[in-house]
Amino acid sequence: MARKKEYNEGVVLEKAMNLFWRNGYETTSMKMLEKEMGINKFSIYSSFGSKRGLFLESVVNYKKKINSIFEELKNSNNGIEDIKDYFYNSIKICKLTGNQKGCLVTNTYNEFSEKEDDQIKELINSYMNNLKELFIEKLKQDSSKDELTVLKQANYLFLAKNGLAAASRVNNEREIEDYIEMTFKNL
Numbered sequence: 001m002a003r004k005k006e007y008n009e010g011v012v013l014e015k016a017m018n019l020f021w022r023n024g025y026e027t028t029s030m031k032m033l034e035k036e037m038g039i040n041k042f043s044i045y046s047s048f049g050s051k052r053g054l055f056l057e058s059v060v061n062y063k064k065k066i067n068s069i070f071e072e073l074k075n076s077n078n079g080i081e082d083i084k085d086y087f088y089n090s091i092k093i094c095k096l097t098g099n100q101k102g103c104l105v106t107n108t109y110n111e112f113s114e115k116e117d118d119q120i121k122e123l124i125n126s127y128m129n130n131l132k133e134l135f136i137e138k139l140k141q142d143s144s145k146d147e148l149t150v151l152k153q154a155n156y157l158f159l160a161k162n163g164l165a166a167a168s169r170v171n172n173e174r175e176i177e178d179y180i181e182m183t184f185k186n187l
Helices: 008-023 030-037 042-047 051-075 079-097 104-111 118-139 147-167 175-183
Strands: none
Touching: 008 030, 008 042, 008 104, 030 051, 030 147, 042 051, 051 079, 051 104, 051 118, 079 104, 079 118, 079 147, 079 175, 104 118, 104 147, 118 147, 147 175
């Protein structure tokens, strides 16, 4: 007869996600996960298959958390102002749970850019591609912009968003606000 789990998978997944968010995949050890999650290695493997499986579930969990601001951007109709709101909202979500560093999706994108892990790359790239497409869609709401300008501005905003995620790891609120304001002043 199988033993009954004495932990809530959602709760321990949240703890693992926060640890990966702070430290990244490579730096997070199984020992750190056991301590943070409050369960042993056997339970981690039983529920998630491996450290990598736990990490994948953590990224999926994070994407669910930020889905509300993504959907808000998707469903709004104020063009570039919506993108600016998205930038501000993406910073706010990091502060909700405390000491996370930047954006878990962006951090993962950077950490895995040189690695041969197609499943993780696909998970991250799909989000990044959807975000860039949304930027294009919002920029096209300004009919005075031609296709080339829209594409250049979308690329600029996409890179600025990644820069914002990196900056949010070390910069203070005033610097972050200045960064966002200057990003949109330049469009």
